[in-house]
Amino acid sequence: MTAIDPALRKHVAITFAPLNRRAATNAFPPVASLSDALSKDLPAKEPGGRVVTVKPNVVAMFTTAAVEMWQRAVHSFLISSALTTVSPIWAAVSGYYSSHYSVRAAAHLLGYFQLFRRRRIVRLQMASGRYTCTFESKKGGDREHKFYWETVKAHPYFASDPFFTVNNAGIDASDVGHRDRASYADHLLRFPNFRPLNMSELAERIDHISKIEFDTPPIPRVSKCPDVESAQVIAYYRLVAFRKLVDEILGGSNRFWSVQRNPAWAPAVLKFQVTTAASMNSLGSSS
Numbered sequence: 540m541t542a543i544d545p546a547l548r549k550h551v552a553i554t555f556a557p558l559n560r561r562a563a564t565n566a567f568p569p570v571a572s573l574s575d576a577l578s579k580d581l582p583a584k585e586p587g588g589r590v591v592t593v594k595p596n597v598v599a600m601f602t603t604a605a606v607e608m609w610q611r612a613v614h615s616f617l618i619s620s621a622l623t624t625v626s627p628i629w630a631a632v633s634g635y636y637s638s639h640y641s642v643r644a645a646a647h648l649l650g651y652f653q654l655f656r657r658r659r660i661v662r663l664q665m666a667s668g669r670y671t672c673t674f675e676s677k678k679g680g681d682r683e684h685k686f687y688w689e690t691v692k693a694h695p696y697f698a699s700d701p702f703f704t705v706n707n708a709g710i711d712a713s714d715v716g717h718r719d720r721a722s723y724a725d726h727l728l729r730f731p732n733f734r735p736l737n738m739s740e741l742a743e744r745i746d747h748i749s750k751i752e753f754d755t756p757p758i759p760r761v762s763k764c765p766d767v768e769s770a771q772v773i774a775y776y777r778l779v780a781f782r783k784l785v786d787e788i789l790g791g792s793n794r795f796w797s798v799q800r801n802p803a804w805a806p807a808v809l810k811f812q813v814t815t816a817a818s819m820n821s822l823g824s825s826s
Contacts, residue, residue: 541696543787550665551648551788557599558795564803566795567607573600577654577661581674589674593663598670601663605647606799612640612778613805619771620744621736627728627765628721634770635718635759639684641777642703646687648785649694653683660686684715696784701756702776710761714773717759717766727764742808748775750814779811 558566580591615637622630646652650663658677663670688706697703708716721727736744748771751757756776757769782800789796 541699544695547696548788551785554598554602555789555793555796557595558602559793563795563798567603568600573604573652574654576600578657581657581659590671593670593672601647601650605644608640608647609644609778609781610802612637612644613802615640616774616778621741623744623767624731625733625735627767630767631721631765631770632718634774635714637774638714638777641781642691643687644781645691651690653686702780704758712758712760714759716761717764717770720761720764745808748772749812776813779813782811
């Protein structure tokens with residue numbers, strides 16, 4: 540497993556610290572709070588490259604944004620699992636979005652955020668005991684489903700982790716390419732009879748996904764679309780990876796994370812365990 544470097548440990552510990560001083564069950568700010576706060580620090584006609592010192596509440600919002608995005612990944616994974624036999628197309632697409640939300644969560648945790656309407660990329664950094672945000676102009680290739688994946692993959696902690704990719708399109712083994720095929724191709728497949736999973740079947744599906752063994756990460760293949768199992772397996776491993784990273788840095792010291800790492804709305808059948816004998820970055824299990 541890739542070692543967690545001291546800078547990452549310090550960053551995560553500091554950004555989570557303010558959340559330890561408030562009620563964990565009501566710690567999320569209103570919708571779009573982070574993007575609104577960052578937009579106020581950037582005048583409409585300001586060119587890219589501006590650096591501003593940000594307040595502790597903005598730093599904390601990067602963290603709550605990361606955790607909320609991770610919870611979207613959890614929710615999307617549950618949706619994907621529940622749709623396995625009902626709709627293979629949507630099971631694959633929601634599986635992809637679970638992966639994407641896990642990657643966005645990691646990017647926010649690392650201090651990156653896209654201001655979509657202002658066309659800026661924001662980077663949060665600590666220097667001389669204070670946090671600053673750098674605002675850079677968004678380039679043509681900095682689309683969300685490319686930028687966040689490349690940013691996370693470029694970080695030393697994730698660089699050698701085969702479960703995280705740069706999300707290239709145009710190749711067969713491609714998360715986004717598989718999503719594009721499932722969403723946009725014509726004459727994809729016939730629809731199965733509509734029969735939603737019950738809780739017992741959902742539990743069996745999640746247990747099955749957590750125990751699948753493989754030698755390399757099963758990136759969904761366009762040629763197998765809808766490659767539901769691969770989309771679900773890789774999504775599951777990514778959301779477990781985020782949870783395990785934060786667990787290893789914080790332990791049980793942060794009450795916000797201690798509550799939010801097990802979302803109250805998630806069924807008990809989701810245990811965030813990995814029992815595969817895969818030989819790469821072994822994620823182990825996290826209860």
